[in-house]
Structures are given as C-alpha cells and as structure tokens.
Amino acid sequence: MIGAGTMVRAGHVGRACRIAALITAAALAATLEGCGENPVLPRPEEAVVSGPPLLVVQPDGSSGYEQAGALTVDTNPEPTSRALKVSQEVNGTKGGWMRCGRFLLAISAGAFDTVGTITMTMPDTTLMFVDLTITPSRLNGFHAPVYLVANTTGTDVPCDSLSIYWNDPKSASWTDVTTEKNVTSAMDCMTQLDSGQSGNSGPGSYDTNSTSYGITSVLPHFSRYAAGKAGW
Numbered sequence: 160m161i162g163a164g165t166m167v168r169a170g171h172v173g174r175a176c177r178i179a180a181l182i183t184a185a186a187l188a189a190t191l192e193g194c195g196e197n198p199v200l201p202r203p204e205e206a207v208v209s210g211p212p213l214l215v216v217q218p219d220g221s222s223g224y225e226q227a228g229a230l231t232v233d234t235n236p237e238p239t240s241r242a243l244k245v246s247q248e249v250n251g252t253k254g255g256w257m258r259c260g261r262f263l264l265a266i267s268a269g270a271f272d273t274v275g276t277i278t279m280t281m282p283d284t285t286l287m288f289v290d291l292t293i294t295p296s297r298l299n300g301f302h303a304p305v306y307l308v309a310n311t312t313g314t315d316v317p318c319d320s321l322s323i324y325w326n327d328p329k330s331a332s333w334t335d336v337t338t339e340k341n342v343t344s345a346m347d348c349m350t351q352l353d354s355g356q357s358g359n360s361g362p363g364s365y366d367t368n369s370t371s372y373g374i375t376s377v378l379p380h381f382s383r384y385a386a387g388k389a390g391w
Contacts, residue, residue: 210333211324211391214287216261220313224388225286227326227333241285246278251298256349260284261310261373264291265348267303277381288326291381299380306345309386310373319389323376326383335391336376336384345375 210227249255251271257264259279266277275298280290287309293299309323318340325334374386 210326211322211335211385211387213324213385213387214309214311214316214321215285216287216311216314216316217285220315222314222316227324227385227387241283242281243284244278244280246276248274248276250274254303254348254352256352259289261287262289263308263310263345265306265308265345265352267305267348268352269303270301270305271298272302273298287386288383289385290383291378293381301378301380304344304348305378306342306348306375307378307384308342308345308373308375310342311386312372318372318374321374321386322389322391323374324385324387324391326385328383333385333391335389336378338389339375342373342375344377 212224213227215223215225243260245257245259247255247257249257249266251266251273252269254266254268254270256266257277257279260281261284262279262281264277264279271293275293275295278290278292278294280292282288282290289307291307307323309321311318311321321340322335322338325336326332327334376384378384
C-alpha cells in the first residue's frame with residue numbers, strides 16, 4: 160500500500176511539473192507576442208535619423224534650423240511648389256557659374272575636359288540643401304576647384320556659426336567638409352570668369368553684394384550638400 164501510494168504521489172508530481180512547464184511556455188509566448196518584435200531592437204517609429212541642424216531662410220530673411228532627416232529630392236518638382244531645379248551646360252575647359260536659390264556654384268576653368276550638363280535641385284528653397292549632379296557622370300571628379308557658396312545675405316546668421324555638410328545618399332550619413340567662412344575664393348573665380356579670362360557659362364553678370372556674405376567649400380565631387388549649424 161505504501162508503494163502504491165508513493166506511485167500515485169509521484170504521478171501527481173509528474174503531471175504538476177508538466178502543467179507548470181506548459182504555463183511557463185504560454186506566458187513566454189504571450190510576452191513575446193505582446194512585444195510584437197524582438198524587444199532588443201527599436202521599433203521602426205522609434206528610429207531617429209541623426210544629422211546636423213540645417214539652416215532655413217524664409218523669403219523675408221528670417222532664419223531658423225530644421226533637424227536633418229531622411230531627405231528626398233524630387234527631380235521633377237511642380238512649378239507651384241517651393242522646389243527649384245536649374246540645369247545648364249558648362250564647358251569645363253572654360254569654366255562657368257550658376258545659381259539655384261541661395262546656392263551658387265562656381266566652376267574654375269579646367270575643372271573637367273568637355274561640356275557637361277550640371278543640375279542643381281533644391282527640394283525647398285527655404286531649406287539650405289541642394290542636390291548637385293553632372294552628366295555624363297564620368298565628369299564627376301574635378302581637375303580644378305569647384306566652389307559651392309551658401310549665400311546668407313540679408314539674414315542675421317553669423318558665418319562663423321555655419322558649416323557645409325555632405326550627405327551620402329546611400330547611407331544617409333552626414334559629414335562636414337572644409338568650409339571657408341567667407342566667399343572670397345569663389346568670388347575671385349567668378350571675377351576671372353566674367354572678365355573673359357576663362358569664359359563664362361553663367362546666367363549673366365552677378366551682383367557681388369548678393370553673394371559677398373556667406374560660406375563656401377571646394378567640392379571633391381557633385382552630390383548632396385547643405386549649410387547647417389557648425390560643430391554638430
């Protein structure tokens with residue numbers, strides 16, 4: 160009798176262990192289902208795209224900053240939108256210059272060896288971000304300086320507070336590039352172009368007062384660039 164009783168109790172213990180295991184497994188499954196995904200990984204809506212604060216300049220000259228995120232570029236913007244697209248053929252042996260909103264591009268003579276079509280696109284003319292391309296693409300690497308100017312004339316933004324950043328469209332990462340806190344070198348280049356020493360492919364004479372205040376960088380290639388708060 161004692162042996163039989165012992166077997167009955169052992170059976171109860173075995174069933175209790177199995178029930179406890181099932182309860183534990185069910186609780187774990189419910190916990191994971193409640194999380195919806197691996198709790199170690201952030202939810203998609205929690206992902207934050209890191210980037211510098213980009214300069215925003217309104218038509219009246221008032222300014223502010225907008226945190227850089229995943230920027231998209233509409234290559235065929237609507238005429239009624241605040242987007243702006245400018246395309247122009249430039250003879251790289253002679254150089255030239257062109258303007259898109261508050262961005263100005265000055266191409267030194269000898270920057271490339273043939274005629275290329277340069278396109279400057281701003282998704283929003285109030286946001287200091289520009290997408291630069293050239294066709295044929297083999298010309299996207301320069302033998303003489305190509306200057307990008309971010310013009311801040313008419314704003315209260317000190318040039319020392321700004322830098323020019325490169326945005327890698329493949330990784331969405333941002334890198335600050337060497338930035339001059341004045342536009343002297345770019346203006347010297349444009350003066351040479353307009354004086355006839357190198358030829359001019361720009362849209363007519365430029366107003367030195369409208370581009371004498373800002374920052375500039377020498378570009379290693381055309382890509383996406385922006386003017387934003389320095390020291391990010």
